[in-house]
Amino acid sequence: xxxxxxxxxxxxxxxxxxxxMNCTSSSIFNTWLWYKQDPGEGPVLLIAxxxxxxxxxxxxxxxxxxxxxxxxFLNISxxxxxxxxxxxxxGQNYGGATNKLIFGTGTLLAVxx
Amino acid sequence: GAVVSQHPSRVICKSGxxxxxxxxxxxxxxxxxxxxxxxxxxxxxxxxxxxEGSKATYEQGVEKDKFLINHASLxxxxxxxxxxxxxDSSFYICSAREGWTQYFGPGTRLLVL
Numbered sequence: 347x348x349x350x351x352x353x354x355x356x357x358x359x360x361x362x363x364x365x366x367m368n369c370t371s372s373s374i375f376n377t378w379l380w381y382k383q384d385p386g387e388g389p390v391l392l393i394a395x396x397x398x399x400x401x402x403x404x405x406x407x408x409x410x411x412x413x414x415x416x417x418x419f420l421n422i423s424x425x426x427x428x429x430x431x432x433x434x435x436x437g438q439n440y441g442g443a444t445n446k447l448i449f450g451t452g453t454l455l456a457v458x459x
Numbered sequence: 460g461a462v463v464s465q466h467p468s469r470v471i472c473k474s475g476x477x478x479x480x481x482x483x484x485x486x487x488x489x490x491x492x493x494x495x496x497x498x499x500x501x502x503x504x505x506x507x508x509x510x511e512g513s514k515a516t517y518e519q520g521v522e523k524d525k526f527l528i529n530h531a532s533l534x535x536x537x538x539x540x541x542x543x544x545x546x547d548s549s550f551y552i553c554s555a556r557e558g559w560t561q562y563f564g565p566g567t568r569l570l571v572l
Binding site: 349377379381386387388389390391394396434436438440445446447449450451452 | 463465491493501502503505508550552554559560561562563564565566568
């Protein structure tokens with residue numbers, strides 16, 4: 347199935363560093379979602395974006411809906427060990443013909459204490 | 460946020476037997492639920508869309524007679540893996556839609572011996 351291009355594939359950082367990851371698509375979406383998945387668990391919603399250009403924060407996390415509607419980024423500031431996990435972006439066209447979430451390939455984040 | 464539960468969290472079965480996995484939206488009603496499959500170190504792949512009161516819509520390549528889906532109420536969808544084989548061993552995750560957002564269950568680890 348279709349997947350979005352997500353980068354970087356993995357990141358190994360020191361505690362306290364800032365993190366940035368992004369997601370690009372060849373087609374436009376009207377919704378972008380960012381999830382975090384811990385090993386053996388289901389994805390947990392971090393931030394939902396519903397409007398092109400929208401910038402939304404959730405604690406140390408900030409995400410933006412690209413103005414072209416084909417990309418989104420997620421920033422994590424002052425990383426801590428519990429930020430470790432796999433981060434997935436997902437795009438959808440809610441109300442459209444397909445109405446399905448299309449997932450990114452994931453970014454594995456490792457944080458060294 | 461909205462809560463989605465799955466049961467069981469883990470199941471081991473013999474080859475040839477059938478396994479049922481339940482997905483429940485605990486604090487909201489979901490006319491649409493989704494079933495995903497995830498292999499190690501990979502992203503989530505949509506198997507089917509479950510619609511309350513109607514037949515599920517399967518993704519290309521997913522056998523509808525092998526993966527039976529029932530969405531009999533606004534809070535419950537079930538996935539039955541029929542005549543399971545070792546290659547069906549995987550992590551199965553459901554999600555439920557509330558508005559424009561999808562919330563995921565904790566996943567079910569299936570091991571077929």
